[in-house]
Amino acid sequence: SEKIVVKELAEKLNVNPNDLIMKLMNLGTMAAINQEIDFETAEVIATEYGFSCILENTQEDMEDDIFEEIIDNPEDLVKRAPIVTVMGHVDHGKTSLLDAIRETEVTAGEAGGITQHIGASEVKINGEKIVFLDTPGHEAFTTLRARGAQITDIAILVVAADDGVMPQTIEAINHAKAAGVPLIVAVNKIDKLNANPDRVKQELSEHGVLIEEWGGDVVCVPVSAVKGEGIDHLLEMIILVSEMQELKANPNRPAMGTIIESEVDKGKGPVATVIVQTGTLSVGDSIIAGHTYGRVRAMFNSKGKRIKKAGPSTAVEILGLSDVPEAGDKFIVAKDDKTARQIAEKRQQEIRAKNLRVNQKVSLEDLFNQI
Ligand code: GTP
Numbered sequence: 001s002e003k004i005v006v007k008e009l010a011e012k013l014n015v016n017p018n019d020l021i022m023k024l025m026n027l028g029t030m031a032a033i034n035q036e037i038d039f040e041t042a043e044v045i046a047t048e049y050g051f052s053c054i055l056e057n058t059q060e061d062m063e064d065d066i067f068e069e070i071i072d073n074p075e076d077l078v079k080r081a082p083i084v085t086v087m088g089h090v091d092h093g094k095t096s097l098l099d100a101i102r103e104t105e106v107t108a109g110e111a112g113g114i115t116q117h118i119g120a121s122e123v124k125i126n127g128e129k130i131v132f133l134d135t136p137g138h139e140a141f142t143t144l145r146a147r148g149a150q151i152t153d154i155a156i157l158v159v160a161a162d163d164g165v166m167p168q169t170i171e172a173i174n175h176a177k178a179a180g181v182p183l184i185v186a187v188n189k190i191d192k193l194n195a196n197p198d199r200v201k202q203e204l205s206e207h208g209v210l211i212e213e214w215g216g217d218v219v220c221v222p223v224s225a226v227k228g229e230g231i232d233h234l235l236e237m238i239i240l241v242s243e244m245q246e247l248k249a250n251p252n253r254p255a256m257g258t259i260i261e262s263e264v265d266k267g268k269g270p271v272a273t274v275i276v277q278t279g280t281l282s283v284g285d286s287i288i289a290g291h292t293y294g295r296v297r298a299m300f301n302s303k304g305k306r307i308k309k310a311g312p313s314t315a316v317e318i319l320g321l322s323d324v325p326e327a328g329d330k331f332i333v334a335k336d337d338k339t340a341r342q343i344a345e346k347r348q349q350e351i352r353a354k355n356l357r358v359n360q361k362v363s364l365e366d367l368f369n370q371i
């Protein structure tokens with residue numbers, strides 16, 4: 001791995017080499033002025049002096065290169081489908097609502113197959129595609145939800161009419177607000193005897209969500225996921241709200257997007273579900289996703305069908321990554337395998353250096369405790 005001579009590091013940090021050697025000793029590394037220390041140790045030392053360490057040989061330049069924002073020409077932009085996240089309190093019916101939506105599609109005679117293969121689903125209503133992301137209501141998933149809100153064009157807030165506004169409902173409202181994402185309220189379970197939609201509306205207003213009926217601008221649709229009531233109306237409202245946003249992307253550029261979920265499959269290896277946000281992802285592309293990299297070996301759409309290309313606003317499952325990225329990681333197409341690997345390795349190194357720093361801080365404290 002990469003190394004640096006103590007003297008050279010002292011010069012770079014503009015500190016007395018003896019002082020640096022003392023610091024190294026404190027960290028348990030014995031090194032003379034002309035000896036080499038590894039990158040991780042150098043980084044810890046640099047941090048102590050208030051510097052951050054970056055590996056040379058232009059890896060950083062490469063990363064800058066690759067993350068250079070591509071400014072699209074307005075004439076290259078085409079309409080893209082809205083990415084809609086379904087949020088709400090646990091058990092308020094988020095997954096049931098998505099099931100009902102998929103069934104509507106099937107009964108409407110468009111592409112079949114109700115089975116959901118990935119955590120994202122795509123439906124086509126009157127020729128208009130909508131991409132849906134489900135989120136679990138448990139508190140442990142807060143991060144994913146927060147990250148989910150960042151790639152979302154519209155948030156559907158599901159509130160059970162018999163239960164009303166609950167802690168995770170409020171959390172979802174706050175996430176949507178923080179992300180500046182328009183909200184559509186689906187008051188669910190209206191089929192229940194103890195359903196009280198008016199109370200829900202009242203409670204929502206107390207949390208700053210003013211629906212149209214109350215003089216605000218938030219669309220509110222009463223639905224029953226179980227009975228399939230109000231679903232068509234909800235879908236119409238989604239299309240309406242998304243049309244006002246005039247969502248666009250450039251399909252003719254290297255793809256960029258976000259990891260929705262990932263896991264290791266015994267047979268297939270690391271499998272990641274991604275949302276392509278701009279550009280077109282193709283089988284054979286070299287990608288970087290968080291600290292992982294790889295060449296896209298195969299792609300499957302939300303219905304489990306093998307595909308070769310995925311344009312903007314498409315959810316796909318991809319095979320071929322070196323490891324499992326984290327949900328919420330961004331992915332980007334690199335110019336070749338080598339670049340992808342180098343950037344991913346640099347990120348892995350950063351993670352290791354961070355861990356090392358934590359460990360060493362702990363051992364330093366231990367040392368003091370002994371004294
Ligand atoms: P988490 O993912 O665990 O947060 O739950 P969820 O919000 O996805 O809720 P889910 O769709 O799993 O539904 C929870 C329960 O409510 C299930 O037993 C559903 O059958 C029931 N349910 C959902 N929608 C309706 C509805 O419209 N009417 C009635 N009566 N029950 C419903």
Ligand code: MG
Nearest residue numbers: 094095135136
């Ligand atoms: Mg669910």
